[in-house]
Amino acid sequence: MEEKYYEISSDNIEKFINNLVEQNNEVIAPKDKDSDTFYDKITNFKDADLNILLPKLSFKEYLLPKTETLFEYSISGSSINILDSLENAGAARIINNGSGGSDNSGKKGGKKIIFGSRPCDAGAGPIMEKVFNWDYKDEFFNEKFKNLYIISIACVQPDNYCFCTEAQLSPESSYGSDILLKKGGSGYYAKVTTEKGLELINSSSENSSLFKEISKEAFPADKDWKAAFDIKKTQGFLDKNFTSNYFQEKFLSCIGCGICTYTCPTCHCFDIQDEGTNEKGRRIRNWDSCQFGIFTLHTSGHNPRVTQGDRYRQRLMHKFKIYNEKFNKYLCVGCGRCSRNCPEDIDLKEITSELSLMENSGEV
Amino acid sequence: MKLAYYPGCSLKGTSFEYETSLLKILEALNIEVQEIPDWNCCGASAAHSLNHNLSVALPARNLAIAENNGFEEVLAPCAACSSRLKTAKHEMGSDDILKKRISDSLEMPYKNSLNISNMLEFLLNIAGKEKIKSLVKKPLSSLKVASYYGCLLVRPPKVMKFDDPDKPVSMDELVALTGAVPVDYSYKTECCGAINSLSKPDVVMALTGKILYDIKEHGADLVVVACPLCHSNLDVRQREIERKYAERIGLPVLFITELLGLAFGFSPEELAIGGHMVNADKILQKLSN
């Protein structure tokens, strides 16, 4: 689709969002909770906190719920009923971190709209989509991804832990967003890159009237974001130094909590489990983490990744080597959540940059 | 360590000899003590007899003042006072509510951190046997001395936490340091009648008499005490007892500090030994021989 550009005033963006809510859509935005900010359903534009850099968790759970039912069974008499959960997938059971109640409603027919995400979070969607459609098409993911509309707002000031530019995105990237907003003018400039974006703008005559189309040139140009190090070098190091002692020493301080993976917008490992009794039950998939000791524990008792160094190396390898070799894209959007949330202050930006420097100097 | 000194009422009155001699020997021992500023009466037996909380609050004021003046250790030479101070500390240690009430009433913070010593404890633990021994210039080897402990120095053990309540040895140890011969006898910890001195003189005389005659029988030249009340009963009432039982006693009653003072070489006048009712000249003579 050909990109389109608009201008919209602050008042109008508020109207637009509130209209979307009223149009039976579920709008999810950064929202204050427990002196932190999480993505959560809003019922009014004012609920959204657009000033903070990033919510504590990404909106990954709207694409890959923490627990997702794949099918349910029940036994009645001599018949066994299997209930395929796919038809509900678009509105699968999601427990919102803020709303404080399970929410099964998932407004039938409505869209799920993420509002106010940053370009890094938005970038995670298409990155995940690749892995869920590589050979097996994961309909559970696709259903939700299809129905998820993303309106993001460009960053002005990244913090110490951010490295989206190094991760080949940028604070103003529109990759993965249906609509990208940039502050300026009477409120915002908007860049629409997808049909889904247009669909939102044209969802009602009132909505389309709120947006004033402008030329590409009138849309403010991106700043010249400079990468502090070359991520290709990081990959280069990983290519050659699988057995480097660096990993063992560096990750002595890793306690294997897995927060990095759970808060990561692109980490997508899951575990399939069954729950139930003789009468009824279900098959579910739950979030899982490569940082756990039992993640690769074989039935024999052997574990190919014995140390936490092995496990974190795996995370680095997957993100900056293996995934790139397959999809020509890094499995990282540089949001820095893993560093910010790490209880032991392990900083991924610091590590990737160190590896890149070591590759430069030929150090092993 | 900053040492506080809690004299109590008796040492400023009827038992001024105790204070005089005590200050003398502390000087000799080169130990500096400071009187607790604006101290008050501990309430003695009267308070705990009539009002438990008051009996804790009155001594607590002294402790709180001392604590807030940066003291860590209190010397309470009077056995009754040390008993009341220790009891107050003990009670507040196990009753936080009372402690808070008292602290509120005094409008002073109070942590209950002080250590309280009676005279014997102070001499043995803080001054130290070695030091005392080194100061003995005139060994009192010609004297046979009976130590009378009475009640409040060692009882009740869970509060006093000092010496054996039924077989105390601390004062005898001090006596031995002076070179004098400690005399063993049966009534070392029997009560002299204490506070009932004024109200029940007959009872007091019966009790005190039993003690004095027993000491006499065991051949002591004199008695040492570490309690003004014991002193008062044994010394002041001695004549009266002799009259009542028609048998002479004639036992001088000295404070332990006076005995130590004599051994340190102070003169009887410096130690105010002349302040006692029972004349001590005979033993002083024995010493100078």
Next chain:
Amino acid sequence: MKTVINEQERRNFASEVESKLHDKLAKCYQCGKCSAGCPVNFEMDYTPNQIIKMTELGMADRVLNSKTIWLCVSCNTCSTRCPKGFEVAGIMDVLREVAAKRGIESKTEKEVQTFHEVFLDNVKSNGRIFELELVGKYKLKTKHLFRDMFLAPKMIEKGKLKMHSDKVSNINQIAKIFKDFE
């Protein structure tokens, strides 16, 4: 002697004493060691162990009017030797306090009671004991004007009796303590 035990009164009295004593009366198993060692037992009308039992049985009148509670000199021999760790001396304090609170005047041991009262008054007004005033007031109150009088001249001569009082300067604080805990 016969006593009819009124259960309500028994409980009231026993629990009043127990709560002040922070100890259980039932702990006493009546071995009598307290009475055996008490130095003033010979003057008492009830032995200490009897006082404990009578308190447990709620005989408030007899206990609070006894000589025993006022004769006790708090020498703590009983508490020290009690095999059950019972606060025998403590219960005497409690009973005296209860008697005083109830306004019971000891018929036989008025002197002791008066002495304690005069003593506390003295503390209240001076913060410390002014011995001459204490003795004087006590004698006035008990009318034992001449008892022990022969001791006075010699004591004055020896410097044992001071002629002026040495008051606590922050006497308001002493007053406050009395007010807060009375």
Next chain:
Amino acid sequence: MEKMNDKLQNTAKELLESKEVNLIIGFAKGSNPLRMRSVFITDPKDAYKISFNAHCVQDLAVFLKKPEVKKFGKIGIVVKGCDEKAVNTLIQEYQLSRDNIKIIGVECRGAIKQNLADRGEDSVKQSTVYDKCLACEVHTPLLYDYLVESDEPAFEITGDVKPYAKIEELDAMSVEDRNMFWQKEFEKCIKCYACRQACPLCYCTRCIVEKNTPQWIETNIEETGNAQWNMIRAYHLSGRCIGCGECERACPVNIPLMLVNEKMARDVFEKFGYKSGLDINAKPVFGTFDANDFNEFIK
């Protein structure tokens, strides 16, 4: 007097040089000036990296359970008073031999809450430290081989301080309201098990949640599974938790886990007079019993 960091570094250096230990676990500068992180020193030359300040929030005792760390054999560890109790408990529970550990105790004056530090807070005050610091009884560690005294004065406590005041609030609530409160909290849980991993006393090589015959804990990350996980975590730490607060600090969704741990610690103390982590020779409260234990709830 020797400055704190000098003494720390010298102690570490001497221990390594004399080969009394093969590894020192300490604190060092972190990713920003208001963050500290753990550092693992094997070369005496690196001892200069060790330092200590009010941002040393981590409980380094957590590393003593890591097999990679255990491999070093004799280890020296820098611990605050609260963390030291974890070392005691590990010894008490046979996870660590007293002979293999050199405890470098630091006198701690309180740790600044990390979320505040991340917003620039740099002063130790009643309002900036963790609740555990307000009630701290172990500013000086209970057990140590070397003690490093603090250079800082204690922060001032004014007014009626009630650490974990929410506990009393919860106790006063109706059972239904407490249920609502905790359901809401546990719904946030994403079952990352960071609370477990951050806990120095969760040292099982296979956690009960990883056992599936039977499945003790539902695997789902929903109300029931989450509640069960949080219940079992609290239960397994009852009478053991030493109150370092690492679980709560690690929790990415801000579940107030210390309200549970502290409540159980209080209950255990009230019922059994036991406080954890104080004595390496004490019998753990649930490893022993008393014939006269609390019996009132049993018919």
Next chain:
Amino acid sequence: MARIGVFVCWCGSNIAGTVDVKRVAEEAAKIPGVVEAVDYKYMCSDPGQNTLRKMIKDKNLTGVVLAACSPHMHENTFRKAAVKEGLNPYFIEIANIREQVSWVHEDKEKATAKAIDLLKMMVEKVKRNKPIEDVRVPLTKKALVVGGGISGIQAALDIANGGVEVILVEKEPSIGGKMIQLDETFPTLDCSSCIMTPKMVEVYQHPNIKLYTYSELEDVSGYIGNFNVKIKKKARSIVEKDCTGCGDCWNACPMHKNVKSEFNVNLSERTAIYVPFPQAVPLIPVIDRSVCLHYKKGGKCQKCYDACGPKCIDFDLQDEIIEEKVGAIVAATGYDLMENSLYGEYGYGQFKDVISGLQFERLLSASGPTEGVVKRPSDGKTPETIVFIQCVGSRDPEKGVPYCSKVCCMYTAKHAKLFAHKVHGSQSYVFYIDIRATSKGYEEFVRSTMENDGAIYLRGRVSKIYEDNGKLIVKGADTLSGNQVEIAADMVVLATGVIPKKGSDKIAQMLGISYDKYGFYTESHPKLRPAESSTAGIYLAGMAQGPRDIPESVVSGSAAASKILGLFSKSEYEVEGTIASVNKTTCVGCFYCKRVCAYSAISKEEVKDRNGNVLKVVANVNSGLCAGCGACVNACFSKSIDLKGYLDEQIFAEIKSLAV
């Protein structure tokens, strides 16, 4: 895949009257894994059992559930039947639909529903059963008795007379214990040594008893049937086999006034080379090296050696460690008396004539230091007035122990009586709190001491003893008259309390048995298993368990012996297979399991790699000791220990089967 057979028993109308058994069977048939479900009138009858056996065989069942009466009734019956068809007995489970359904409910509908539920639970449980083999432990048919007092001697003789070898270990140079120190025994006043010495000799001469005196237990390992015991035989400095016990050596010893005699409780002296008392068994002296001049003065003195005819003194003998293998152990370590010196107010140690009951016993004894004449230790005069004080240390939680020592009331009455018999015109006063005289003839004995022998009993305690003019002034109370009393006595005898033998806690730790807070060994069950310790194969006897008198000590010795003879009457010791087992892969070695195990069945085991390096230390269950209570399972955080027959998985399955 499980193949479960279900049998629903009618029990005549007992079950069928209230429960619709047909429907229960129908519903059972629908449970996954159930291959056939039938109902039958009387399952426990022979034809019933045959039906069961036939179906096991025909349908190749892997498990059976019976819905019938309580498992406590017929579980064994059905298990035996199953075993005959080659099915592991633990694959039989019973749903209790009689005692817990049909007999307690009336509504047929509800009762039937409940019966179906109970049955479902058991089906789910049996599906998850694992074969369990009962544990058979070989038995070494030899017993060890620790302690050569009356209870130990009794146990050793009874076991030996039953034809089993016994090793008796005694710490002192002679057996006999406390009883041999006593004069006469209550209430029959027969002479203690007259009844004791023949038993001691019998022990010495018994072909089945190996006696180690002057020896101590050094180490115990193993478990029931298979204990390895190390005994330290301390060096006597005498070549025992050559010694004739003639006495020339101790008569020659120059140290004859210097050492207090333990046997006479410090009332007399002994030599450095000595036998504790003339009737000692064995009658072989021992050199007390801590006082012997030979050892203290560099080998100069050897007067005993010179005097010894057979030259059996060897100054260079060393302690010896003897290893023995035994199948069962009796712990009869006995008791000590409390330190009298705790009571400053009584002046023990200060006043020579304040003595303990055991000392008085020696003064009464014809073999004692005064040859049975009662004399004061201070001046050798015969006392005319003696005050006896009971409960010294006993019933005194403050300074002593809270419990009653049980024997003091009786021995004090005996003392007063014997004193009256020996010294005419004498007077005893006894201070007591309560008189406890509850065995046969005891009350009569005490009454006779008062009524016939004139002892005056005062109900109260003594507060203080003073010395006055050669008299002991005893200040006590008579609470019955409400008076303080003072008695001028010539001598005071303190009935001191009984406490466990010093060092008995170490023995307990060695044996892995539990003891109470005072140190007395605790019984496996206070009422039903009073002779057993909590550890299988270890039995208890005598005062080591708590205060008791001679007859009770003898009974307990015999009881322990009979338990051991019973144990040894089988060829192997069988333990039910329902015991705990550890998953050593996941065990993390916190040993909470060990802490809660009442049977010391859990030990530490090192897991090593191929090179012998210790990888970790894990728990190990000793199947001979485990009683199958499951407390360890509950204590395990990582669920690395489980109880066979009651697996966590089975219990969860039972709960799950009830899901609504």
Next chain:
Amino acid sequence: MENNRVEEDDKNAQNDKGNLSGSGSAKEKEPRIIAFVCNWCTYNGADLAGTSRMKYAENVRVIKLPCTGRIDPLFVVEAFKKGAKGVLVSGCHPGDCHYTSGNYHSRRKYTAFRDLLSYFGVDTNRVEFSWISASEGNKWVSVINDFTNKIKSLPDSSDIFSKQ
């Protein structure tokens, strides 16, 4: 990974042959009580109630264990999860444990566990503990009846573990 093992139940479920509603779960409105009892005392006490033909409420389902020391508090949670409205834990009186101390250990654990349940908002009226000896058939009956009545009087619980 260990967790990937499918539980046997669920395989069985798919091989099921018939209707299980006979157990009454659909019809049953009566609250379900699960009792974890000691084999040596309470279980015998319950048997005694039977041999004495005493009558009591049908709501209880007994799970027999060797000792209260074996009864993991998490069984209680599991019981609630599976729809029990009340849970009873019952064993030998203090001092009477067949295994000397199992009941003492258990009592300690349950003391803390009860506090925890209550703190998490579970009505502890729904968990009952009792000491019932083998001779106390009548006590078993009254405990069951009283507990059943109590459970019936409580409102439907919405606590954490009762969610399905």
